[in-house]
Amino acid sequence: MSVDPGEEDVDFKPGHEITSKKATYVVEKLLGEGGFGAVYKVKESKTGKLYALKVEKKSETKPSKLKMEIAILKLVSGERKTSHFTEIVDRGKKDKEGYFFLVMELAGASLADLKKKRGKMSGAFSPPTALSASLQCLEACEDLHKYGYIHRDLKPANYACGADKKSHTIYILDFGISRKILNDRNELKTPRVTVRFKGTIKFASMACHKGIELGWKDDCESWFYLLLDLILPNGLQWRGNQDKGTVCKAKEEVRSKPKDAYQGLKCWNILDKIITYIDQLQYQDHVDYHYIYRHLTEACISCGGKMEAPYDWE
Numbered sequence: 397m398s399v400d401p402g403e404e405d406v407d408f409k410p411g412h413e414i415t416s417k418k419a420t421y422v423v424e425k426l427l428g429e430g431g432f433g434a435v436y437k438v439k440e441s442k443t444g445k446l447y448a449l450k451v452e453k454k455s456e457t458k459p460s461k462l463k464m465e466i467a468i469l470k471l472v473s474g475e476r477k478t479s480h481f482t483e484i485v486d487r488g489k490k491d492k493e494g495y496f497f498l499v500m501e502l503a504g505a506s507l508a509d510l511k512k513k514r515g516k517m518s519g520a521f522s523p524p525t526a527l528s529a530s531l532q533c534l535e536a537c538e539d540l541h542k543y544g545y546i547h548r549d550l551k552p553a554n555y556a557c558g559a560d561k562k563s564h565t566i567y568i569l570d571f572g573i574s575r576k577i578l579n580d581r582n583e584l585k586t587p588r589v590t591v592r593f594k595g596t597i598k599f600a601s602m603a604c605h606k607g608i609e610l611g612w613k614d615d616c617e618s619w620f621y622l623l624l625d626l627i628l629p630n631g632l633q634w635r636g637n638q639d640k641g642t643v644c645k646a647k648e649e650v651r652s653k654p655k656d657a658y659q660g661l662k663c664w665n666i667l668d669k670i671i672t673y674i675d676q677l678q679y680q681d682h683v684d685y686h687y688i689y690r691h692l693t694e695a696c697i698s699c700g701g702k703m704e705a706p707y708d709w710e
């Protein structure tokens with residue numbers, strides 16, 4: 397967890413209690429630490445229900461990312477019958493201790509962790525799982541885009557399957573570097589002349605590599621690399637490479653040498669159509685998500701699978 401110099405991290409041990417106006421939550425274990433806070437698995441003391449609790453240390457110098465995360469989750473809740481967003485259970489601030497917290501629905505393992513586990517056996521998800529789970533990832537993105545936000549850090553680590561009976565639902569987890577690209581009058585903001593790199597090199601869009609303002613289409617491009625990461629038997633060719641220039645070149649080669657890039661996948665030509673569609677979109681363009689959903693379904697059929705089949709981890 398990164399905090400301002402001189403500030404101490406929030407470091408809760410198992411058994412630590414956080415009390416709000418509504419309930420008391422007891423820390424069970426640390427689920428993960430990220431750019432701006434930590435996430436714990438907690439148990440509500442009266443009901444015994446399990447939740448995820450995200451904590452952010454208050455900062456004098458940086459705007460609260462957790463506040464934005466809460467605002468986004470409030471906006472998008474109820475978008476679909478089966479939501480891709482974790483429900484807000486409780487939230488608050490602890491002035492004396494100096495932190496904000498959000499209690500939310502507990503999800504299961506991230507797609508990155510699920511893939512890692514499976515990787516030991518076969519390297520990637522089966523095409524039907526990769527294609528169908530990616531469709532849900534894009535639905536989450538579509539719901540976020542409807543409210544004028546872009547995510548800017550789409551990757552398997554920021555999506556998780558649901559816990560227990562919800563293991564067929566994919567949740568989007570982290571809005572730490574999301575950005576509202578509409579202004580108060582609901583008009584698209586004028587693109588800035590130069591933009592600093594934000595996000596994750598492995599999944600960044602080419603506009604992001606080049607310092608160009610990101611729009612809805614850039615989330616879709618990152619989503620496409622996520623799909624390739626889940627489906628390709630040997631993973632993305634640029635995995636492990638942290639050199640932005642080399643990675644950007646490798647991404648260009650997905651377009652110029654598609655047969656190599658798709659590693660013999662049966663549905664490679666349909667995936668190629670999807671990225672060709674995304675590539676011709678401009679900053680201001682809205683995305684035809686249904687065009688992409690239709691092609692994902694077509695790709696699944698061409699691989700001999702069914703979109704509604706149980707996932708590899710179920």
Ligand SMILES: Nc1ncnc2c1ncn2[C@@H]1O[C@H](COP(=O)(O)OP(=O)(O)OP(=O)(O)O)[C@@H](O)[C@H]1O
Binds near residue numbers: 427433501503
């Ligand atoms: N609702 C949830 N249920 C279960 N696990 C969660 C939940 N929210 C987040 N996590 C887990 O907690 C960890 C950190 O979460 P998250 O990515 O939201 O935090 P972050 O501080 O923004 O991280 P980063 O900066 O690395 O993106 C991740 O491993 C994620 O899988």
